[in-house]
Amino acid sequence: MNNWRFKEIVVMAALAVVFGVVYLAFLPLGSLLVGFMGPIGYDFIFGIWFIVSIIAAYILQKPGAAFLSETIAAMIEVLLGNAVGPMLIVTGMVQGIGAEAVFAATxxxxxxxxxxxxxxxxxxxTSFIYGYFMSGYAALATEYVIAMFVVRLISGALIAGLLGKALSEGLARTGALSSFALGKQQRKDAA
Incomplete structure (x- = not known):
């Protein structure tokens, strides 16, 4: 993080705090979906728990933004009272690693x-592999586990990837991100 500007750190932290709250707010919806559909219910909205890694990385375009924002958001969620407790921080790290690896590949x-x-x-x-071992997915029917994985992939693509992109670009259009990588890119593209 030695090439990060102070305002980039502040924006990443602010995004992580906001989405830590959002993540906690989505837990009741996840529980409701699980109540109706079983364990696969969470997978339909699982992408929401990855979104800050996409938004922070897209706005800042710096190594570590995806991993750090997801980890901080998990810490905030724990501090706000998520019942999972400190193990949730490991979950956030696992989720952040998955997004960060893709950005690192480029x-x-x-x-x-x-x-x-x-x-x-x-x-x-990465979250599914972690969940497979930590949440006992092996006890479920193979077809069901495959369906869970496919639904989670789609959720990650649509909610985290596409919705994260749309939210970031919407925020950039306001001019609030003019001094960040995404804002500069949008100005360049508009010229």
């Missing part, structure tokens, strides 16, 4: 729509 130089979608799916993959 050497943090490509933030196209397809890369953002792939980053959301990257978080889906």
């Amino acid at each position: 050497r943090w130089k490509n933030y196209s729509t397809w890369v953002l979608i792939a980053a959301g799916m990257g978080s889906s993959v």
